[in-house]
Amino acid sequence: MDFAFDARTEELRAKLLAFMDEYVYPAEAVAEEQRAALVSPWDTPAVVGELKAEARRQGLWNLFLPDAEYGAGLTNLQYAPLAEITGRSPHLAPTATNCAAPDTGNMEVLAQFADERQKKQWLEPLLAGEIRSAFAMTEPEVASSDATNITTHIERDGDDYVITGRKWYISGAMNPDCRIFIVMGKTDPDGADIRRQQSMVLVPRDTPGVTVRRAMQVFGYEDHSHGGHAEVVFDHARVPVTNLIGEEGGGFAIAQARLGPGRIHHCMRLIGMAERAIELMCRRAVSRTAFGKALAQQGVVQNWIADARVTVEQLRLLVLKTAWLMDTVGNKGAHTEIQAIKIATPRAVVGILDRAIQLHGAGGVSQDFPLAELYASARTLMLADGPDEVHQRSLARRELKKYL
Incomplete structure (x- = not known):
């Protein structure tokens, strides 16, 4: 490597x-x-x-x-x-x-x-930055950490699909430039294979029956910069069957293909958040005096900064190894490492941000520094793209399988 x-x-x-x-x-x-x-x-x-x-x-x-x-x-x-x-x-x-x-x-x-028509209509304007989009998977009524629990119905009616269900924490949906939802629901709810029950369809935001009901807060933030996290209701929303992505029953596999790169991208950005926190800690430590000496001379502050640096270097190496494996053996070959970084990175970065907030005192939880907002983002990533415990369960099973 x-x-x-x-x-x-x-x-x-x-x-x-x-x-x-x-x-x-x-x-x-x-x-x-x-x-x-x-x-x-x-x-x-x-x-x-x-x-x-x-x-x-x-x-x-x-x-x-x-x-x-x-x-x-x-x-x-x-x-x-x-x-x-x-x-x-x-x-x-x-x-x-x-x-x-x-x-x-x-x-x-x-x-x-x-397909080519879908790419022309939606991918090209997204690539150009002309519109925004949302991914509607998580639901309030079920434990969405298990994607097979999804209850939104996607029923075939002639040449249309009719979508009925309720989603929440649908990132970006409050942005007026959000024009398209990728919606995951069940086209075959009674199918024998629980991982072939789901499909994904493209649902334009202005489709009758689609209601963006409210913005969901995250630790009191509405996250305007990312277009919010919305509750969205699909009440017999009707779209052509040509809006199906891939094939019926392929939704679970598409979700897994989507989440692998997403997880590593989040971890890459989290390391940048941690670096910003370390920079802010150091600037604060050399500019503030308490009990007769600079914060930078206080042993506990030095320990926080040293531990943060060690942690970031460890995380970066694990993320780079994971990226290298994804490039060389594919996402499946890097499955263990993807789960490992998804477990380790948000948890560790939350800890670094917590120390940075502590070092800034009241300023750390205020709007005058980015730390509180960074903390909210990092803590949310312990849930997004699968909570830590789901990844731990899967990773442990893979380790134990070697000994069974």
């Missing part, structure tokens, strides 16, 4: 670091000011459009997508250090570079499984 950056990665890293310093970090405060003046808090601040135009002009666009026909054609190993950089400003930089969830996962699904 050689984790040295190749020439293309070095070039993109340099451009992206400069883009962050010159455009993204200064835009953080501007975006908040502009958002306060918007008619709707879900509208996009003008500065975001300016960032997207500049990122596209510089070639810092669709970096996440390994498909060279549609994206930048980077490997997971090449993309990892770039996603880490955008993770330092997770509520602006991924959107600015068209590398923000849930659009990334949806574009991967469309690139891999959609």
